[in-house]
Amino acid sequence: MTAPRRLLLVNGPNLNLLGTREPEMYGTATLSDVESIAAAAAAARGFEIRAVQSNHEGVLLDAIHDARNDCAGIVINPGGLSHTSVVLRDALSGVALPVAEVHITDILQREPFRHHSYVADVAVVHVVGEGVAGYATAVDRLIAVIAGQAEG
Ligand code: CA2
Numbered sequence: 001m002t003a004p005r006r007l008l009l010v011n012g013p014n015l016n017l018l019g020t021r022e023p024e025m026y027g028t029a030t031l032s033d034v035e036s037i038a039a040a041a042a043a044a045r046g047f048e049i050r051a052v053q054s055n056h057e058g059v060l061l062d063a064i065h066d067a068r069n070d071c072a073g074i075v076i077n078p079g080g081l082s083h084t085s086v087v088l089r090d091a092l093s094g095v096a097l098p099v100a101e102v103h104i105t106d107i108l109q110r111e112p113f114r115h116h117s118y119v120a121d122v123a124v125v126h127v128v129g130e131g132v133a134g135y136a137t138a139v140d141r142l143i144a145v146i147a148g149q150a151e152g
Contacts, residue, residue: 003072004071005047006047006071007049007071007073008064008067008071008073009049009051010052010060010063010064011051011077012078012081012082013080013081015079016031018033018034018104035051037132038075038138039051041136041140042143057087060078060091061088061091064091064095068096068097071097073097073100073146074095074100075100075135076099077101078117083116084118088118089119098124098146099124099125100125101123101138102128102135102137102138103129104134105128106129107129
């Protein structure tokens, strides 16, 4: 079967606040801008995006599980769940799709509690500290991985 040309874009808790608070940390782009940036990067390579943002972990898990049926990979900014959530990590490893983890800020340059991500070692692509442009980088690099898998 041909792999679906669709990625799931997941934004975790509090990322709905993008562009409304803390612009010195997260910039002025909104969540809607972020979803458009990812969609444009995907469209340039013939892919589409299905976007989900939630402040509820279970909603994120259900979206990740559903991606098994019709997505070729997952781009995720888990927000603060990166540093706390074994269940999110288990969901990502359970669906066995290639994952790109993206963070707007450079988590390694911030407080020590942000240095560890439970998602990091189930992701094949890692993008940190590029601002919201990092979502386009993550989409590009994930599609390159997917294309490589299709060839191999
Ligand atoms: O740098 C990132 O993208 C983070 O995933 C953002 C998370 C943070 O917990 C991670 O350590 C790094 C926080 C998302 C909260 O987003 C806000 C945006 C605007 C205003 C307030 C929060």
